[in-house]
Amino acid sequence: MLAALLVSFLGAILARFVVSRTFPHGGWVAALLPAGLFLFFLAKGASLPEVGAITETLEWVPALGISLTLRLDGFALLFVLLITGIGTLVTIYAGAYFAHSPKEEAARFLTLILLFMTAMLGTVLSDNLIVMFVFWEATSLLSFMLIGFNSHRAQARKAALQSLIVTGGGGLALFGGILLIGMTLGTFSLSEVAQRATELLASPLAVPAMILIMLGAFTKSAQLPFHFWLPQAMEAPAPASAFLHSATMVKLGVYLLARFDLIFEGIPAFGATLVIVGSLTMLVAAVRALSTDGFKEVLAHSTVGSLGVLVMLIGLDGDYSVTALIAFIIAHALYKAALFFCAGTTIHAVGEGRLSKIGGLARRLPMTTLAAGMAAISMAGLPPTLGFITKEYLFESQLNASSGWVVVAVAVLVNAVFAAIAGVAAIRPYYLGKTRSEVKHPETLGLYLGPLVLGGLGFLFGLAPDFLVRGLIQPANDVLVGHTVDLSFSLWHGFTPMLALSATVVAFAGGLIAYWHRIHYALSLNKGLARVLGDFGFNAAFAGLLRLAERCTRLLQNGDQHRYTSTVAAAVLLIIGYGVLASGTRPVIALTDGRFDMPSVIVLLLMCLGAFAATRTPSLLRAMIAVGVVGFGSALIFLLNGAPDVALTQFSVEVLLVLILVALLLRVPERAASTREPREKRLDILISAGFALVVFVALAATVALPLDGRISDFYAATSYLEAHGRNVVNVVLVDYRAIDTLGEVIVVAFAAMSVWGLLRIMPRRRAAP
Amino acid sequence: MNSLIFAAFSRILFILMLAVSLFVLYRGHNEPGGGFVGGLIAAAGFATLALARGVDVARATLRFEPMTVIGFGILAALLGGLPGLWLDDSFLAHQWAILGSAHIGTTLLFDIGVYLVVLGGILSLILRFYEGL
Known part of the structure; x- marks a missing residue:
């Protein structure tokens, strides 16, 4: 069965090329895949009465108890045969339906249909709830793509988005329910959960899990009050409507409820x-x-x-x-x-x-x-x-x-x-x-x-x-x-x-x-009736959400840098201050310990000077240099205290900052008069002084704690012997914690991508939106 | 920036910074340095070039779109982890070849990945920022 699922997936990918080669008869060729799968499962099903259920397992994430377990029993067989049988006819029909369209369109549509079929098979065959959820979400996503297939139509895009929001939101609820069950029983295996139903029902988490699973099923199967997305989904081409929105996908909610009926009937x-x-x-x-x-x-x-x-x-x-x-x-x-x-x-x-x-x-x-x-x-x-x-x-x-x-x-x-x-x-x-x-x-x-x-x-x-x-x-x-x-x-x-x-x-x-x-x-x-029974509620909620987002943006993103900085600083101040007060412990500040380090003191004094100058000068260039003094000063502090790697990074960042700001300074006036009123200035001073105090106390308290050197000793001892590197910082980054670094690198990439998208040169604003 | 001196020197500065960045990248395993700092220095080099002689020159020197550079970086980092998956059954378990006193490992490929992502990430911002001004 695992092989069948893989064949189905690969076949769907290949269909794109096969269909456009054999156009306009691609539907008949592509139908060989679902037809073959239908016969395969028919043969499997014939042996079912003797064996009861067929199970195949492939370990996936054993650490989390997630395995790719497929289980074919009588109820799964019913769905599998419906999916592949109707899938065959849908493929043939879609081939004929798109015979007068561009062949790329036909190929794209059939690929999506066959991919959807794979996802459906995965959903009904999975015995592991997490795996089932992954396939379940795949069906929602493919449904989105098929409803929005005629993407030039605004109506189709809206319907696709609506169905994705409804079924995707329900999917999240379902995921929550699955996790609650997993937490209670320590297993994600559906057949094991069914056997231990009484144990589950004894737990206080049973009712929340049931509600969440029902939400997932109701959204997918378009039950009240989520019934409105299905009629809208008729924007999809007819073969998709026949396959997804009548015969198979919308019955997944029913499938899930029927599976859980034995578990929750208590x-x-x-x-x-x-x-x-x-x-x-x-x-x-x-x-x-x-x-x-x-x-x-x-x-x-x-x-x-x-x-x-x-x-x-x-x-x-x-x-x-x-x-x-x-x-x-x-x-x-x-x-x-x-x-x-x-x-x-x-x-x-x-x-x-x-x-x-x-x-x-x-x-x-x-x-x-x-x-x-x-x-x-x-x-x-x-x-x-x-x-x-x-x-x-x-x-x-x-x-x-x-x-x-x-x-x-x-x-x-x-x-x-x-x-x-x-x-x-x-x-x-x-x-x-x-x-x-x-x-x-x-x-x-x-x-x-x-x-x-x-x-x-x-x-x-x-x-x-x-x-x-x-x-x-x-x-x-x-x-x-x-x-x-x-x-x-x-x-x-x-x-x-x-x-x-x-x-x-x-x-x-x-x-x-x-x-x-x-x-x-x-x-x-009676227009009112149509509104109340239709997607009135959804539209109202959607519009309300947009209004809320707009208000938040206007409040928080008002374009005033002063406001951003003071908001962040004040928030940090409040949270840490509250934390210290609520904990009831007084931070210990040990001023007697340690040596008096003259070079550090000189650098620190210079940094203070820089910071002070930055606030006083009306010239932007001078302010920039003064801030630079602070930045290079902190790099020097790193260097003096045995962190050359951090210092090197700080130096590079400072250089980059200069390069960016210089370009900016070429465009803005060299002098800027202060726009702050005295009252605002007093508040600024209060916030910044409080912020500085909190940071100072936090740092001093941290330093006062005894340092646990076991981890750094371990790295220092093993770095060269096991990882062939003498620079412990770098070895930790690329070897010991390489997967973290990989994650961070990908985060950097995504952040860059989104800012890159935002920074693209906007075309001139159109007269009216 | 229309400064003849800056423009003339920028090419030399750029080559120097690029060389330093590669050096920092390579020595990172034993001395201060590494892919992250290396990428920052290289990005500074390209930014210098863009500031002195225009974004087009910097783009032409880079050859690829910054986004593509990011993609190459992630690819290199992932590839650096694959040998471990093959030989040690553990993704990102680095493999080493010891040739006399030189130790060459898949960490270098991984670090090159970091270098390229940082370079591409910063350049994608700086070049667009310069163009928008």
Whole structure:
């Protein structure tokens, strides 16, 4: 599996060259990678029932307990096969989708898609939580790049940034949760954490860890109140939407919650929170879906709702909820990816994304129409599809759970909206509409293969579910329940309460489709509703943050050097002064110890003179020389006290300072009148005198302490013998503490880079921003 | 700065400072000196040249962009650590070849890295600063 992950990564890198060589058929070639991985994991999965789980380990950072451990169990297998299977179809589709674009664009897109697939595989296969987190963040980053793929569009850049801030912030919360678990149990292994769940729950850190992990999952899976980023993410090209924002990445939060369900089920609030958040998300998504006109946006809102269903199912207790969860993950991935493919083809074909402006395309895009129809039947939950079976299980698990009738009512309502959306998405653009839209890009095999296969699978699994149950659902179910449960999974359940609920849903949906226009019109008039349910909160928080930053900058970076220096000095004064007073100990100053060193005293006196002159002279040149006296004086002090290396550095820095200041002095007036008022001057004197006092006391107190010479003795003794150098300072820098030096060098490089960026010559300020 | 004397002397000063900086870099392992100070002195040399004869002359003498010099520096420091990873299983464990009384080690490569980063870092600031004035 480690090898498979490596192959996936290298293949993604290579794809860039391969796709541009084989353009415009690059999609078919690139699809060999996910297809191969799909077959590889299919073969691995076939042996899973006998062995239970396959684990492979490669030590990574053993000192921190981080190892690259991959673990394939039933639940991971489900995700792996979805990722690689849909990944294959997405790659083919994307190749066809970008057939009319520049080939560099196609190559870049497919590389990102395949890199994303690698990151996804890593996330669901990792058994080590830290490794999983690294891959998790990689998916957020790649999602950012794919949403902002059309980077010339301001809207795309904004959506990409928003999704990164939301999912990245959630990622930080998740990281905190992982660290808390690691601190409590001393391990980052997910399987070990699951085994020691009772130990974890006994700790007071269990609830904070749970909250942080839930935050990570809710942001990733677009649950309330983080639901707004997913519809915005529709700025991504359609293949990315199908892959990331419906079938795979957004289900990572669900994946995580399902994994942690066994661990946190002892905390009652866990399940209750999931049920409440999931139900609210479903309701909000349903309302927003009804008030939207964009083809992809409608689908995106329904995806948010489906994620709400999944989160709610994890929270439900009682039988069947796990089965319903797994079945719904599969069914949703199949029909939603297919519908996104169809939406992409349709929008690409006519160059218009609003449902009310597209119509009558059934003749022009016959295969797409067929695929959309098949997927929509599954989404609407009509027999004989997998969607129908899933919905029966959803209702059955709700009726079995202790959460009451409200949850059932919400589910009926939301499912009716889903069914209505399915109907609208499958019928409106293809059969209805006043105008018959012009087709610019006709459908090709690459464009309709994916949705046809996915739509067909929805029917196949509905008619013959045995194969799916034995191969995928049963193993995943066993993992999530913790023991083997016998599943009876069939299309026809008889006349049950669930069938009655299904019938209600269909009737409701029919009404919604019939009055779609009126409902849509009524809801779209209510701008306030859209604002509150949309990203209003996010925008307000974002704008507030910017205002705060602006105020801080105006306060602290006001351009007055006096203010900067006095702020720094006063802060140091206060902190050290407080520290000394609060500690209650009196600093010991030993003035009697040591010899009276005449040369040092002379140099020090000269430095005092220099400092005093610098404050008195109105000439900038003279002030500079006077400050130079202080600098060279301190270098001399270093030299006199046995630190030639520091002295040499101080001399070089002084020379550089002169070189910089001379250049500056050529441009500024030679004399500068003092701008300080007497009151300000008095404050300056007070601060500087206090600062000097604090530094003096601190130094004197430090000197008074006995010096521990063990470390320097060690370096002096071993420097030449072990490190071949007599200059201990340099040997410490390049050998004993070389990794520190490397870090510092890189810090210097980064600091230089950022200042270099700031110092670039600004173009003249434009008239209006 | 339009001073004929300064301009004429700057080339000599520059060569002297560069030579001193390399000397300081090399002797650093046994005597006061090292990559950091060496880099500072070399940067002062280039800054002198830029001040006396213009930033363009300094840039032309440097050949590479200061940012590229930083990159070379980090690369050299990292490369200096790799032999240790290979031979000692520990990154930055320095390796030594003893030829008679001369000890040559990967520390020198590491120190050259420090030298180049300091040189590039300071020059990237000073040259842009001069250009902005």
